[in-house]
Amino acid sequence: MALNPVLGKLVSKRVVLASASPRRQEILTNVGLRFEVVPSWFKETLEKSSFAAPYEYAVETAKQKALEVANRMHVKHLRTPDIVIGADTIVSVDEQILEKPVDKQDAYRMLSRLSGKEHSVFTGVAIIHCSSKGNQLETEITDFYEETKVKFSDLSEELLWEYIHSGEPMDKAGGYGIQALGGMLVEYVHGDFLNVVGFPLNHFCKKLAELYYPPPKHTVQHIKHDSIPSVDTFENLSDGESESSNFTEHKGAKKLNSSSMCPSRPVYNCENSSSVRTDSMVPLGNQNGASESAAKLPSKIVDLMDGFKASKALFVASKLKVFDYLKTKGPLKAVDVANEVGTSVCGTERLLDACVALGLLEKTSQGYSNTDSANTYLTSDGEYSLHGYIIHSNDHLWPLFTNLESAVREGSRQNHRAFGRKAEDLFKDYYHSQEVKQRFMAAMHSIAHLTARDVATAFDLSQFKSTCDLGGCTGALAHELIQIYPNMKVTVFDLPEVIANISYFQPSEQCAAPVTFLSGDFFKDNLPEADLYILSRILHDWPDERIHVLLSKISAVCKPGCGILLAEMVLDDEKKSRSTALLQSLNMLVQTEGKERSGSEYRGLLEQHGFANVKIKLTGNLLDVVLCIKT
Numbered sequence: 001m002a003l004n005p006v007l008g009k010l011v012s013k014r015v016v017l018a019s020a021s022p023r024r025q026e027i028l029t030n031v032g033l034r035f036e037v038v039p040s041w042f043k044e045t046l047e048k049s050s051f052a053a054p055y056e057y058a059v060e061t062a063k064q065k066a067l068e069v070a071n072r073m074h075v076k077h078l079r080t081p082d083i084v085i086g087a088d089t090i091v092s093v094d095e096q097i098l099e100k101p102v103d104k105q106d107a108y109r110m111l112s113r114l115s116g117k118e119h120s121v122f123t124g125v126a127i128i129h130c131s132s133k134g135n136q137l138e139t140e141i142t143d144f145y146e147e148t149k150v151k152f153s154d155l156s157e158e159l160l161w162e163y164i165h166s167g168e169p170m171d172k173a174g175g176y177g178i179q180a181l182g183g184m185l186v187e188y189v190h191g192d193f194l195n196v197v198g199f200p201l202n203h204f205c206k207k208l209a210e211l212y213y214p215p216p217k218h219t220v221q222h223i224k225h226d227s228i229p230s231v232d233t234f235e236n237l238s239d240g241e242s243e244s245s246n247f248t249e250h251k252g253a254k255k256l257n258s259s260s261m262c263p264s265r266p267v268y269n270c271e272n273s274s275s276v277r278t279d280s281m282v283p284l285g286n287q288n289g290a291s292e293s294a295a296k297l298p299s300k301i302v303d304l305m306d307g308f309k310a311s312k313a314l315f316v317a318s319k320l321k322v323f324d325y326l327k328t329k330g331p332l333k334a335v336d337v338a339n340e341v342g343t344s345v346c347g348t349e350r351l352l353d354a355c356v357a358l359g360l361l362e363k364t365s366q367g368y369s370n371t372d373s374a375n376t377y378l379t380s381d382g383e384y385s386l387h388g389y390i391i392h393s394n395d396h397l398w399p400l401f402t403n404l405e406s407a408v409r410e411g412s413r414q415n416h417r418a419f420g421r422k423a424e425d426l427f428k429d430y431y432h433s434q435e436v437k438q439r440f441m442a443a444m445h446s447i448a449h450l451t452a453r454d455v456a457t458a459f460d461l462s463q464f465k466s467t468c469d470l471g472g473c474t475g476a477l478a479h480e481l482i483q484i485y486p487n488m489k490v491t492v493f494d495l496p497e498v499i500a501n502i503s504y505f506q507p508s509e510q511c512a513a514p515v516t517f518l519s520g521d522f523f524k525d526n527l528p529e530a531d532l533y534i535l536s537r538i539l540h541d542w543p544d545e546r547i548h549v550l551l552s553k554i555s556a557v558c559k560p561g562c563g564i565l566l567a568e569m570v571l572d573d574e575k576k577s578r579s580t581a582l583l584q585s586l587n588m589l590v591q592t593e594g595k596e597r598s599g600s601e602y603r604g605l606l607e608q609h610g611f612a613n614v615k616i617k618l619t620g621n622l623l624d625v626v627l628c629i630k631t
């Protein structure tokens with residue numbers, strides 16, 4: 001079964017799963033889909049009686065869940081996803097809709113109603129394609145549902161209560177989990193099992209196939225071996241496309257150039273038509289003229305091979321301030337951009353065209369102009385500018401990463417190879433020159449500012465009256481905390497070299513209460529008193545031994561009930577997902593003795609210093625949040 005072509009269509013897209021359901025996450029992860037999880041805040045309170053059929057309720061709820069996330073990401077985080085997927089699972093029995101039980105009695109009511117009977121499980125799914133036009137969110141919604149019939153055995157009271165006391169029913173539609181203990185209650189299942197678990201994967205893939213490969217309007221009839229079959233299910237597909245394409249795009253039938261059929265190597269479609277792409281491999285005929293299984297261009301691998309070129313094109317355009325010029329003066333022709341920035345016309349034109357293809361610029365007959373996201377993130381002076389981080393990536397991280405092979409061989413940082421000087425201390429390294437220091441601070445500021453809202457709101461922190469952000473740099477998170485908790489006293493504690501340079505980064509509008517900046521070294525000096533200590537992107541800089549030194553210092557000044565809040569990229573325990581975080585761990589390898597850690601690793605470190613009740617929130621943004629309380 002050729003699943004990859006369908007899911008491969010999503011590889012280059014920012015896909016968001018608008019669901020907190022671990023089952024949905026697992027089903028989609030298991031088939032290799034890469035996505036962010038942003039749980040929906042939509043309350044499942046639609047009036048059930050207003051729907052003619054139960055599935056309509058599930059579909060509408062799925063749609064509202066996904067739309068809420070699409071809107072929130074667009075407005076709040078200024079990050080418009082390409083695709084948001086929402087789902088809602090319900091059980092329907094005796095004309096009643098059952099959702100998740102609210103308590104054990106409710107679970108009892110549900111399960112006794114299901115006992116000995118057949119019921120239907122409906123999962124409604126919404127796939128929302130998003131785009132941003134002039135700051136407006138535009139959406140195209142595709143939805144569907146799947147029904148599975150399930151029959152329960154007769155359940156004794158004893159069995160019922162034993163099952164309820166297991167705790168399993170509480171977060172599951174209809175009060176059971178067919179994939180676990182609940183499977184013992186089931187006599188038969190008619191239909192898609194995964195639909196009961198929470199996500200109808202098969203139907204989802206068929207829907208994607210319909211969207212991305214609609215049947216060709218003019219099927220080529222007269223050619224026996226030289227057309228890719230028209231597509232009616234995703235099983236027939238073999239995709240060679242590596243670039244992202246509009247989801248309504250139709251590839252159409254492609255022909256093999258029979259004269260170029262060569263048995264020993266893949267043949268590229270070289271039809272003499274401008275409308276036919278030439279970058280996809282097409283299947284070879286075998287000796288009998290029958291088509292063998294299709295050779296596919298490994299688009300994921302090609303994207304990875306090209307990744308460094310794309311990064312460098314972005315870095316160079318940023319360094320040359322192309323996005324700044326285009327913001328104020330665009331649209332501009334390549335020759336005008338070249339004159340502005342003092343570069344060659346032919347080189348500039350190629351750079352600009354690459355940026356267009358990468359979605360950073362737009363090109364019309366008037367010339368080149370910024371996309372919305374280039375205006376927001378790539379100009380050097382915007383509120384949400386990533387310019388500082390991009391320049392840091394080009395000037396500091398790039399040379400370090402060129403020595404990744406040595407870092408992997410030796411298991412240690414590579415500052416000496418990249419910069420010809422031995423790294424004594426990570427921060428001494430950054431602060432040896434004013435230019436490097438400011439570049440580093442700008443980089444840290446841009447990430448802190450973009451993630452501050454999600455970090456500050458991951459947990460309710462209103463119980464903490466005073467907070468100290470250790471290594472809080474320019475105070476981006478501190479200012480956000482005061483916005484959200486106006487009565488909180490917030491201190492930033494950082495090295496004197498940092499505190500001396502913060503003024504450039506302070507917001508123009510003053511908050512109700514100002515942030516206090518204090519200089520010091522958290523390894524050497526006394527820590528300011530606070531109810532909550534924040535360590536945002538600090539622990540990942542250090543090896544465990546140094547972390548123990550820092551945590552024991554914090555523990556010594558922390559009273560019971562006080563806490564620590566970490567903001568880090570939290571890895572899953574198996575360290576299998578979130579390539580951003582795992583690549584960041586390589587980033588720590590090439591320049592520090594630190595690393596990114598999993599939730600269990602952070603929990604283990606914190607618990608050794610008397611911190612308990614460790615809660616982890618995956619925000620769906622770059623940084624996740626860990627909160628724990630001193631016992």
Ligand SMILES: O=c1[nH]cc([C@@H]2O[C@H](COP(=O)(O)OP(=O)(O)OP(=O)(O)O)[C@@H](O)[C@H]2O)c(=O)[nH]1
Pocket residue numbers: 018019020021022023024039040044065087088089090100171172173176177178179182196197198
């Ligand atoms: O056999 C099983 N049946 C159902 C489930 C799980 O039940 C829930 C259904 O709830 P809902 O669709 O509202 O989804 P939530 O978990 O609340 O997450 P959202 O953030 O998407 O609203 C779902 O998790 C199913 O997986 C089960 O596990 N087994």
